[in-house]
Amino acid sequence: MxxxxxxxxxxxxxxxxxxxxxxxxxxxxxxxxxxxxxEEGVGTNPEELVAAAHSGCFTMQLSAYITEDGFEIESIETKCDIDLVDGTVISSHLTVSAKIQGISDDVFQQLVTKAEKNCPISKLLNAAISTTATLQ
Structure with a gap:
């Protein structure tokens, strides 16, 4: 592809x-x-697009892992914050909120970490990538 x-x-x-x-x-x-x-102009920017790509890719990867483990997903919402400092993207932070039936927080956190490390956009980025995840 x-x-x-x-x-x-x-x-x-x-x-x-x-x-x-x-x-x-x-x-x-x-x-x-x-x-x-x-500044505050109208339109998008590369960092915003990277944030969209990373949050979308990660969320799909997490969904795959949760489904593989046999859990039913009601919803997963992921916000991605990209930090640009002195012309370099230095980090990508994912904040995840999910509703998943029957999953424990321990299993959820393990799957979040697995998705963080294995989503294709995480692998592409040469930046510190971190995640905060909340199971609702």
Whole structure:
């Protein structure tokens, strides 16, 4: 499987603007700029997109592990915080809240750790990755 996205940028870093389009066109000419990345401008930014990718990938991986262990999932919600410091993404923190019937917190935490280590986006990132998980 291969997926792609395209970025088009016009102008200088601070005054220019770009548009992002994904293969699926879920993002289609989606605006991004210096302001949307480093200030409070309209549009998305690379760190936000990495956060979306990591939270989505991790949640699917966790779902697979929970299902493999025979538990029924009502819901899993994962928030990802990406920290960009001095031009480097230094960490990705996942905050998980889940409703799963019949699972103990110990088993849940083990599966969260397994998903954190094994989701493809976790493997891709060269950053400290951590997780806080709450079973409801």
């Amino acid at each position: 291969k997926r792609n996205a395209t970025a088009v940028w016009n102008g200088s870093l601070k005054e220019g603007a770009g548009k992002l389009t994904t293969q699926s066109t879920t993002l289609e000419n989606t605006q991004y700029s210096f302001k949307s990345r480093f």
